[in-house]
Amino acid sequence: MHYFKITLLAAAMAAFSLTPAFPAFADEPVGTDVTVVEAGTSDTSEDSVQDVVQDVQESQETSGSRESKGHRASVVGEEEYISQGPGVQKEEKEEAPAPRETSLGRFTITGYCGCEQCSGGHSLTYSGTVPTPNHTISADLNYFPLGTKLKIDGTVYTVEDKGSFVNGNILDIYYGSHQEALAKGTYTAEVFLVQD
Structure with a gap:
């Protein structure tokens, strides 16, 4: 059971550490507090590990169903983006004059x-x-x-x-x-x- 707690804690830490790397998909402001549970301490209880697991699951459920503002903007303007390219005005192609x-x-x-x-x-x-x-x-x-x-x-x-x-x-x-x-x-x- 002790190995399971450490593995679960590592997974929870990984999920929270990815949020600052991809701020466009963050549900909460960067720097969310995380409870650290160290292996081998007497303070470790199943309740604190379950709380961390529950927080991670809730965070994943809400972030998986919501798009970031940046992503939403690119979906809305996709046709315009494709037709004009990023920051480039569409220009009429001039044919070279015949020799x-x-x-x-x-x-x-x-x-x-x-x-x-x-x-x-x-x-x-x-x-x-x-x-x-x-x-x-x-x-x-x-x-x-x-x-x-x-x-x-x-x-x-x-x-x-x-x-x-x-x-x-x-x-x-x-x-x-x-x-x-x-x-x-x-x-x-x-x-x-x-x-x-």
């Missing part, structure tokens, strides 16, 4: 790859980047500085390279293999300057 495209006319389009025959064994572009299919294009840097975006047949390429035979209205598209570059061959297409 402006300007026709530059018809250009002669050729192709190259990273092989020895096409690139002389260079693994980097003139700008220092690794060439990428459907992205890298070689152009006359007197007309199109590095980083210029050009749209050809629906694909936007970035000028990252220059070539010894790429002058004026000739553009050289980078392909993943020599076979792809040969298969596409030389053709003419309308070229658009893409500006953000």
Whole structure:
């Protein structure tokens, strides 16, 4: 029975000690007096332990059925909280303006790859980047500085390279293999300057 009293007292103390940790759920002001029953003292009686147990049970019954003011406020404003977020005004999402495209006319389009025959064994572009299919294009840097975006047949390429035979209205598209570059061959297409 003595072990039971100490265990019961420890449970009661734990319940009361959690109240200050979570003041939003406290039924009474923080600092509620608790009767301490020490093991092995002659003052310990079953009545004092039962009083503590009864107080703990009453406290748990009333706190379990009641919500704190803070919790109640968050439930009431839940829809508003979800729609606007915590402290943030809902803003209309602005769509980025579509890039402006300007026709530059018809250009002669050729192709190259990273092989020895096409690139002389260079693994980097003139700008220092690794060439990428459907992205890298070689152009006359007197007309199109590095980083210029050009749209050809629906694909936007970035000028990252220059070539010894790429002058004026000739553009050289980078392909993943020599076979792809040969298969596409030389053709003419309308070229658009893409500006953000």
